Amino acid sequence: MIQAAPIDTVMRTLADPTRRAVFERIVRSDEITVVELTRGSGVTQSAVSQHLRSLKQAGLIVDRAQGRNVFYSAEPKGLAPLFDWMSHYAVFWRDRFAGLETLLKEIDP
Amino acid sequence: MIQAAPIDTVMRTLADPTRRAVFERIVRSDEITVVELTRGSGVTQSAVSQHLRSLKQAGLIVDRAQGRNVFYSAEPKGLAPLFDWMSHYAVFWRDRFAGLETLLKEIDP
DNA sequence: CCTATACATTAGTATTCACTAATATATTAG
DNA sequence: CTAATATATTAGTGAATACTAATGTATAGG
Numbered sequence: 599m600i601q602a603a604p605i606d607t608v609m610r611t612l613a614d615p616t617r618r619a620v621f622e623r624i625v626r627s628d629e630i631t632v633v634e635l636t637r638g639s640g641v642t643q644s645a646v647s648q649h650l651r652s653l654k655q656a657g658l659i660v661d662r663a664q665g666r667n668v669f670y671s672a673e674p675k676g677l678a679p680l681f682d683w684m685s686h687y688a689v690f691w692r693d694r695f696a697g698l699e700t701l702l703k704e705i706d707p
Numbered sequence: 708m709i710q711a712a713p714i715d716t717v718m719r720t721l722a723d724p725t726r727r728a729v730f731e732r733i734v735r736s737d738e739i740t741v742v743e744l745t746r747g748s749g750v751t752q753s754a755v756s757q758h759l760r761s762l763k764q765a766g767l768i769v770d771r772a773q774g775r776n777v778f779y780s781a782e783p784k785g786l787a788p789l790f791d792w793m794s795h796y797a798v799f800w801r802d803r804f805a806g807l808e809t810l811l812k813e814i815d816p
Numbered sequence: 817c818c819t820a821t822a823c824a825t826t827a828g829t830a831t832t833c834a835c836t837a838a839t840a841t842a843t844t845a846g
Numbered sequence: 847c848t849a850a851t852a853t854a855t856t857a858g859t860g861a862a863t864a865c866t867a868a869t870g871t872a873t874a875g876g
Contacts, residue, residue: 606724613722614834615715632853645835647854666843666852677793684789723864741823754865756824775822775873 605679611656612680616641617649621672624659629669714788720765721789725750726758730781733768738778 612618620639624630632650636643650670653659658676662669721727729748733739741759745752759779762768767785771778 609718609722609727613718616834618718633851641834642836643853644837644855648834651854663853668853680793684786684793725864742821750864751866752823753825753867757864760824772823777823 605683607656608679611652617652620646620649621653621658624670625672629671631667631669714792716765717788720761720767726761729755729758730762730767733779734781738780740776740778
């Protein structure tokens with residue numbers, strides 16, 4: 599069961615550029631291993647693993663072990679606290695949300 | 708002219724709980740002074756001023772000096788990088804965005 | 817004027833944190 | 847069985863940072 603992380607955890611976890619880059623790569627790929635993530639990350643495998651642990655604890659990703667590989671994938675519910683936080687202040691950014699709404703109509707007409 | 712802060716700056720600025728709390732209070736109030744913000748913040752006026760400087764540099768707030776008071780208010784464009792970042796991944800969180808869309812319709816029918 | 821008030825800034829400090837290097841654990845290949 | 851591969855974990859280190867205390871600057875009020 600994935601525990602819903604508070605907005606504080608999610609914000610803090612995504613604040614680091616390296617860790618956010620790792621997360622973005624996981625999101626873009628369906629499933630991805632640590633070796634692949636490490637490649638081109640600019641940091642060591644150790645650092646990547648530590649970021650993965652943070653992301654997992656924040657509920658942003660899930661992992662699936664298979665043999666000596668561990669496949670990571672994005673957890674859709676993970677960004678919920680961020681969505682909620684922003685929607686809580688939606689009324690103050692009506693214009694911005696309006697633009698986003700247009701985008702949504704294009705995606706899901 | 709308000710310089711558009713990169714997502715990195717916005718994320719980092721909002722990651723700190725104290726600073727985010729300050730920001731949230733500014734958003735909820737139309738205009739608010741440093742004294743009012745300091746009251747009940749749990750930190751010194753110095754700390755609040757430093758957070759305000761960060762928030763201002765991140766383009767999240769604007770200030771208006773009047774006499775010995777400085778009134779702070781939220782800058783609507785400030786959260787744009789965050790919106791953009793999230794909308795970039797909108798396709799992966801269609802359901803969440805759908806819920807948000809519903810909320811938008813209620814706000815702006 | 818002189819004092820109080822509002823806010824910003826500086827210096828110093830303690831804590832957090834992102835990273836590397838080294839090591840541990842488990843799995844696959846030969 | 848042994849070596850190589852994949853990943854996690856630990857310890858240690860340097861840098862970033864959030865905070866307080868002290869001070870500076872400007873304005874308002876008596």
